[in-house]
Amino acid sequence: MTGRDVDEFEEFVRDARPRLLRALAGIRGRDAGEAAAEALGYAWEHWDEVRGMKNPMGYLYRVGQSRTRPRRTPTLPPSSSIGLPEVEPGLVPALLRLPDSQRTAVWLVHACEWSYAEVAQAMDTTTSMVGNHVSRALERLRRELEVESRA
Amino acid sequence: MLEVEEQLRRYGAAVEAQLLRQGSPENEVRLGEMSARHVPRAGRRVRALTVCAATFVVILVVALVVRSVDDRGTSRVVSNPAATPEQLADGWVRVPNAIGPNSFVNDATSGPSGFVAVGYNTAPEGSVTDPTTPAIWRSDDGAVWSQVPAAGLPGNVTAVDAITSWRDEFWASATSPDGTEFWNSSDGGRTWNPQGNVPAALSHDRLVADSLGLVAYGDNGVAVSPDGHDWQQGDLTGEVKAVVRHGADLFALVGEPGDVASGDHAVFTSTDAIHWTRGADLGLTAPSGGSTLTSWNGELWATTPPETAGASTQVWRSPDGKTWTLDSASVPAGAWFDTLTPTGSYLVATGVDATSRPGGWVTADGDAWTSMPELNRQPGGRLNIAASNGTTLVALSTSELKDVYMWHAPPAPAPTTSVDDQPPVTERPAVVPSGVGEEISLAEVPTPATMGAVLRSLVASGTKPISIRARSNPPVTFFRGTEVPSDSTSLPGECLFVESNSSGLIASTPPTTVQQTPNATGDCNANGLIQVFHYPHFGSALDATIFYGWSVLPAGTAYVTYRSDALTAWEVPLSGHVVFPVPTRPAAGTLDAYNHDGELLQEVSFPMVYNGASYLPPVAP
Numbered sequence: 001m002t003g004r005d006v007d008e009f010e011e012f013v014r015d016a017r018p019r020l021l022r023a024l025a026g027i028r029g030r031d032a033g034e035a036a037a038e039a040l041g042y043a044w045e046h047w048d049e050v051r052g053m054k055n056p057m058g059y060l061y062r063v064g065q066s067r068t069r070p071r072r073t074p075t076l077p078p079s080s081s082i083g084l085p086e087v088e089p090g091l092v093p094a095l096l097r098l099p100d101s102q103r104t105a106v107w108l109v110h111a112c113e114w115s116y117a118e119v120a121q122a123m124d125t126t127t128s129m130v131g132n133h134v135s136r137a138l139e140r141l142r143r144e145l146e147v148e149s150r151a
Numbered sequence: 152m153l154e155v156e157e158q159l160r161r162y163g164a165a166v167e168a169q170l171l172r173q174g175s176p177e178n179e180v181r182l183g184e185m186s187a188r189h190v191p192r193a194g195r196r197v198r199a200l201t202v203c204a205a206t207f208v209v210i211l212v213v214a215l216v217v218r219s220v221d222d223r224g225t226s227r228v229v230s231n232p233a234a235t236p237e238q239l240a241d242g243w244v245r246v247p248n249a250i251g252p253n254s255f256v257n258d259a260t261s262g263p264s265g266f267v268a269v270g271y272n273t274a275p276e277g278s279v280t281d282p283t284t285p286a287i288w289r290s291d292d293g294a295v296w297s298q299v300p301a302a303g304l305p306g307n308v309t310a311v312d313a314i315t316s317w318r319d320e321f322w323a324s325a326t327s328p329d330g331t332e333f334w335n336s337s338d339g340g341r342t343w344n345p346q347g348n349v350p351a352a353l354s355h356d357r358l359v360a361d362s363l364g365l366v367a368y369g370d371n372g373v374a375v376s377p378d379g380h381d382w383q384q385g386d387l388t389g390e391v392k393a394v395v396r397h398g399a400d401l402f403a404l405v406g407e408p409g410d411v412a413s414g415d416h417a418v419f420t421s422t423d424a425i426h427w428t429r430g431a432d433l434g435l436t437a438p439s440g441g442s443t444l445t446s447w448n449g450e451l452w453a454t455t456p457p458e459t460a461g462a463s464t465q466v467w468r469s470p471d472g473k474t475w476t477l478d479s480a481s482v483p484a485g486a487w488f489d490t491l492t493p494t495g496s497y498l499v500a501t502g503v504d505a506t507s508r509p510g511g512w513v514t515a516d517g518d519a520w521t522s523m524p525e526l527n528r529q530p531g532g533r534l535n536i537a538a539s540n541g542t543t544l545v546a547l548s549t550s551e552l553k554d555v556y557m558w559h560a561p562p563a564p565a566p567t568t569s570v571d572d573q574p575p576v577t578e579r580p581a582v583v584p585s586g587v588g589e590e591i592s593l594a595e596v597p598t599p600a601t602m603g604a605v606l607r608s609l610v611a612s613g614t615k616p617i618s619i620r621a622r623s624n625p626p627v628t629f630f631r632g633t634e635v636p637s638d639s640t641s642l643p644g645e646c647l648f649v650e651s652n653s654s655g656l657i658a659s660t661p662p663t664t665v666q667q668t669p670n671a672t673g674d675c676n677a678n679g680l681i682q683v684f685h686y687p688h689f690g691s692a693l694d695a696t697i698f699y700g701w702s703v704l705p706a707g708t709a710y711v712t713y714r715s716d717a718l719t720a721w722e723v724p725l726s727g728h729v730v731f732p733v734p735t736r737p738a739a740g741t742l743d744a745y746n747h748d749g750e751l752l753q754e755v756s757f758p759m760v761y762n763g764a765s766y767l768p769p770v771a772p
């Protein structure tokens with residue numbers, strides 16, 4: 001790899017790392033760092049291939065996912081512990097109770113602000129299926145949060 | 152209340168910020184620095200996993216709350232002074248692609264019938280969200296693994312999460328829609344029987360067999376069951392990294408709940424696995440993995456993740472679980488220990504090395520660690536699963552890495568005391584085999600003094616001994632043996648047997664040995680192979696010893712190995728021959744002669760031509 005390649009990769013990492021961390025937190029929780037490291041390690045190894053991808057994030061998300069051990073349920077911090085009083089305390093537990101596909105889709109679309117196309121590639125599905133997962137997830141989250149806030 | 156979408160966005164951003172803080176700029180290692188460090192030395196591309204591991208798995212400052220312990224306390228046995236670092240390194244073997252594609256391993260263990268690993272299969276080209284199917288692999292020796300057919304697996308589960316060997320059975324936990332499902336197997340892992348469901352909240356990431364019963368632990372604390380069916384949750388919370396018995400107590404290494412990526416590492420202790428008492432702090436944990444706990448050499452040993460980017464795992468030791476000493480000075484640079492597993496008299500660590508390749512390290516004393524050799528390892532995957540049967544360790548990975556690594560403990564050290572027939576140290580081989588059991592010295596073979604003398608006389612005379620009896624005419628007075636049918640290629644001629652007692656080769660008194668000797672043409676036991684059945688107690692075959700001797704060794708033989716299902720050992724020739732004592736029963740085996748440099752000179756097989764004598768009461772005249 002040339003010095004120019006190294007510079008280019010560093011620039012890529014500066015942009016990709018935060019996005020990958022946030023995205024992988026939805027499925028790996030506290031292990032997102034390890035998963036992102038695996039993914040970016042792969043990117044370095046296959047830089048010639050990755051640099052030419054239209055959507056490297058979706059691809060690397062899958063690399064990070066497949067190269068790390070899945071916890072049965074990812075662990076995410078309570079919203080109160082990271083200084084977000086405006087976020088309902090029930091959001092994270094409700095999120096973790098969602099089926100995997102719904103949680104993955106709604107996390108990537110709304111918590112990570114990925115496009116439907118990016119999410120579709122990450123989940124190896126169609127954009128319409130992503131839409132279905134997201135709408136069902138939002139419906140269920142609203143229902144659970146509303147019930148909780150009324151209680 | 153904010154819209155759910157907005158709540159998710161804010162929460163996602165906060166989590167990202169939290170994760171990024173783990174890799175704060177002052178702790179980052181810049182890519183260029185890593186490149187400069189690795190490229191010239193290895194002559195290959197920088198492996199970005201190192202970079203990224205250094206970048207992301209940056210470890211928070213460790214808050215050490217450890218009392219000073221100058222005196223390391225308990226006596227420390229130097230396990231094998233004869234084993235050199237080269238011998239320890241030579242014990243490693245890489246088995247490429249032992250686990251098939253599209254399969255992932257979660258855990259492994261060793262039991263009386265071999266090694267068993269558990270995990271799950273994914274669809275070859277399927278979606279990342281496709282359901283997975285459970286998978287179990289068996290291996291007799293750790294080198295060859297076969298997946299148990301799905302028909303042998305019960306229940307509706309997506310993955311098998313943990314396994315242990317308990318009360319001569321394998322026990323496994325699996326994730327099912329109804330919670331945690333437990334299985335057991337009494338046939339070495341070939342078939343499995345469901346043992347009932349327990350609530351999903353029960354942690355079952357790992358299982359440990361203990362005198363209290365079966366102990367399960369993981370993200371949600373510890374639970375214990377005396378019978379594998381009724382479970383009681385302990386009062387320990389947090390992510391339990393390891394549970395191990397040390398003396399009268401159980402000890403747990405716990406990553407206590409913190410924010411998304413950190414929390415205290417603490418050691419807890421319990422006598423019943425239900426009530427736990429907090430003990431020492433071992434500092435802050437890193438974003439993932441890399442910490443474990445075991446009992447070895449009279450002490451507890453723990454690891455916590457590296458303190459700074461690019462640093463090594465922190466190794467802790469404690470004689471009692473209360474006072475801990477950080478003892479990381481000798482850990483190889485950049486090594487990250489995921490497992491610590493006692494094997495033989497050694498402690499073996501596995502994980503990932505400084506170049507992001509699967510790593511393994513062995514220590515005989517806790518002070519010096521020997522790294523695994525090159526073995527054509529490639530970057531990617533960490534050996535975060537390990538199981539040992541006492542002499543062989545197998546290490547696997549939960550990642551895409553499908554290779555299995557094995558480490559064989561070296562043979563026990565040669566005795567240093569002077570024994571009459573013992574070859575001088577200078578004559579001992581420079582290279583001794585690994586994985587072929589202990590060394591046996593002919594001078595120490597617990598056999599009547601006649602054994603060596605008989606063998607030597609046979610070899611020296613070059614003739615048949617006296618008082619032989621043909622197999623076809625066996626008026627054996629007190630013992631009756633049975634010859635094992637053999638094919639004509641391996642046994643071209645008729646074997647002869649000679650009876651003897653401890654005073655010589657005679658047949659007139661109760662025999663204590665039955666020897667298989669060369670026949671008239673010498674083709675029954677080519678290469679000077681001889682088989683001697685020794686019965687120390689007349690009238691009983693229960694404590695027999697069968698000696699396999701080889702007396703026509705190739706020139707330059709420095710040592711000989713003997714491999715059979717009853718004995719695996721090696722020996723330095725004495726007066727030009729070797730003898731291997733096999734307890735209780737005869738066994739077909741293979742003998743290999745090696746020179747001083749460890750090069751194979753000759754291999755011969757020892758067929759089982761005689762299955763031993765049984766007592767035949769005398770017949771009244």
